[in-house]
Amino acid sequence: MPARYRYRIEPDAARQAMPARTFGCARVVFNDAIRCRTDAHQAGESISPAEVQGRVITAAKATEARAWLGEVASVAPVQSVRDAHRAYRNFFDSIAKRRKGRKVGHPEFKSRKDTRQSFRLTRNGFSLRPNGRLYVAKVGDVKVRWSRDLPSEPGSVTIILEPDGHHYASFVVEVAPTPLPPVEREAGLDLGITRLATVATSDGRRQDVANPKHLAGKLRKLARLEREKARRAKGGKNRARTGRKVAVQHGKVTRARRDYQHKQALNLIRDNQAVHVEDLNTAGMVRNRRLARAIHDAGWARFVRLLEEKAERHGRTVAKVSRWLPSSKTCSACGHLMAEMPLKVRTWTCPSCGTAHDRDHNAALNILAAGRAERLNACGAHVSPSVRVAMGDEAGTTPDAA
Incomplete structure (x- = not known):
């Protein structure tokens, strides 16, 4: 069963520029995916998630305005497109009352002024080094404050920049259930x-x-x-x-x-x-x-x-x-x-x-x-x-x- 383990990471001064650039690329791709879906809906066009990804990443990289998307790890923009698709799915499920809890509104654009930034990487975008450091694609080895051991090999990691300027790595791992002995109280x-x-x-x-x-x-x-x-x-x-x-x-x-x-x-x-x-x-x-x-x-x-x-x-x-x-x-x-x-x-x-x-x-x-x-x-x-x-x-x- 999945669990999430979060640790403080400390990229040195030479490696902080690339995470900042990746945050920006992930944010732009997310906004482009929302805009693409909105334009397609207004034009009466049915568009699949694969087509959205092709337009906002593959085709966009060939243009001068979005050529810099190729400078970051390719996994992060792809995950942003999936995040946009999930946001739309939650929105439609909320309208159709297939989703429990509070109403979910229409996906909104992200801003560069948002105090919290993040991007997600799957297994081909990161790895754990034997020396205890975290390798992030296009960033390099990053120091991690290991407050506890990971219970298993992580399947994905989310790099987070908090408003106070600290970076965190949030790993998704598989853990075994730990049922407690039954009590009467x-x-x-x-x-x-x-x-x-x-x-x-x-x-x-x-x-x-x-x-x-x-x-x-x-x-x-x-x-x-x-x-x-x-x-x-x-x-x-x-x-x-x-x-x-x-x-x-x-x-x-x-x-x-x-x-x-x-x-x-x-x-x-x-x-x-x-x-x-x-x-x-x-x-x-x-x-x-x-x-x-x-x-x-x-x-x-x-x-x-x-x-x-x-x-x-x-x-x-x-x-x-x-x-x-x-x-x-x-x-x-x-x-x-x-x-x-x-x-x-x-x-x-x-x-x-x-x-x-x-x-x-x-x-x-x-x-x-x-x-x-x-x-x-x-x-x-x-x-x-x-x-x-x-x-x-x-x-x-x-x-x-x-």
Whole structure:
């Protein structure tokens, strides 16, 4: 099953020009492929992916305007054409409702001003040297920070330039499934801002997952850097230098948040056979300007996605309950439903049975009960969540992830 392993790479000064040129070529070919498909559609012409590739790469190389496409590894532009084709396929599948999740819009052009650039190479475009270096076609040997060994021979690699100026190599490899021994315990999760998650388990325990608020800890420094950037002249080197400093701070926040969520998600998956969470509409919730920054800082969507990926890999189950479940204002002891429950109310007492509730823990108990009831309705009583085999996940380990 496929998995992705990511490492920091350090091309020397003499080898940084060719990756930058390859980023540009991959971006131009992607845009040309979208433009070619759009022009063909407007002309009423049916065009295949092979014909698109012939027009935007093979024929384009023979012209003076695109002759420089032959200066980079030929694998990268070909993969860009395939990326454009996949983007169109996702768009059409979303329109036809064959694709789950959020709606996918029409493919958009990439810009040279995008802060993140990348290109992908297949097996004939790279190789691993015995000395531990990565050979990239038309670039040469590149130093890699090997934070862990690759489990198998990689099938492809994506070279990524992050906004902070660091380069990364993301390898796609095949890994063996690692199912965990079955356990009896299940858990219900209530996601929040004060605490990242409040966990109620089937054996009556409570666990609080703290929210480190990584972005909030950097806001003062980021505000100072943004003011410094605003004073610089647009298009100047000093403005670009300050922009790089801002990107470095955001990169630290991202890596710290990702590392923390990986660890907490793995702990929950190890300890519970099934984890039940609410199917939250995070994209809609961040439209609240008062809570948007805090929700983004908590990273609810990423945390749930990591739970699902690790459950697939380790043979566990992650189930979602309806977002319309009144989990916070329903008494978990007697089922009494309160008429309203403002966000400022963190503890309350049930007027029916007199039970004192912590708002988040009560919601977690209701989510656990609703998730288990849904499973019983679907599978019958005394049916435990099945052991599942993983499809792999992003092993995003970098040496400076802390």
